[in-house]
Amino acid sequence: xxxxxxxxxxxxxxxxxxxxxxxxxxxxxTALYWYRQSLGQGLEFLIYFQGNSAPDKSGLPSxxxxxxxxxxxxxxxxxxxxxxxxSAVYLCASSLxxxxxxxxxxxxxxxxx
Amino acid sequence: xxxxxxxSPSLSVQEGRISILNCDYTNSMFDYFLWYKKYxxxxxxxxxxxxxxxxxxxxxxxxxxxxxxxxxxxxxxxxSQPGDSAVxxxxxxxxxxxxxxxxxxxxxxLTVNP
Numbered sequence: 764x765x766x767x768x769x770x771x772x773x774x775x776x777x778x779x780x781x782x783x784x785x786x787x788x789x790x791x792x793t794a795l796y797w798y799r800q801s802l803g804q805g806l807e808f809l810i811y812f813q814g815n816s817a818p819d820k821s822g823l824p825s826x827x828x829x830x831x832x833x834x835x836x837x838x839x840x841x842x843x844x845x846x847x848x849x850s851a852v853y854l855c856a857s858s859l860x861x862x863x864x865x866x867x868x869x870x871x872x873x874x875x876x
Numbered sequence: 877x878x879x880x881x882x883x884s885p886s887l888s889v890q891e892g893r894i895s896i897l898n899c900d901y902t903n904s905m906f907d908y909f910l911w912y913k914k915y916x917x918x919x920x921x922x923x924x925x926x927x928x929x930x931x932x933x934x935x936x937x938x939x940x941x942x943x944x945x946x947x948x949x950x951x952x953x954x955x956s957q958p959g960d961s962a963v964x965x966x967x968x969x970x971x972x973x974x975x976x977x978x979x980x981x982x983x984x985x986l987t988v989n990p
Contacts, residue, residue: 804982806920806980811976862908862975868919869919
């Protein structure tokens, strides 16, 4: 079956604009994660969704970042009023349940000019 | 404050030899450890994991060793192959309610030379 799908694969945007990143998890996976990798850094946890439970948003770096997961499947990560420090690869992952190994998508490379 | 540290940004080995990638952690609540492998322009893929109740887990050419007292784990690849060239990330999670949250190291770029 298909893996985790992310779109777009690349996004260049001007500082101050809003962007929306999409993630389509593996069918049947109840857990969905967003991570980001800035240049030279490890993967940084952003947010976690598990079924219908309230998401763990503890990793979101500011209130300009938000995410939702509709119908327990597709997720969108929205960054408002983008800043240059938001430039990174944003990775989505899903797993059968929390604590199971993560399956990552190929990421969205965001460049804020 | 980095809780998972991979102190070697890069490692180069000859094909057929052993590759040893190291990882240290500071959080004593971590009890589950994973290694991920990442090729350029792709997402990380799960490689192997180990629970804190074990000190070794083996899967084909890949073996992970855990030394809890030293808060250290290592990934051994033997024999190394050119296709193993990638960035390897060490990750850890803790017990309890937030066991889903992985903390990653910065990665080690492994180059296996033919």
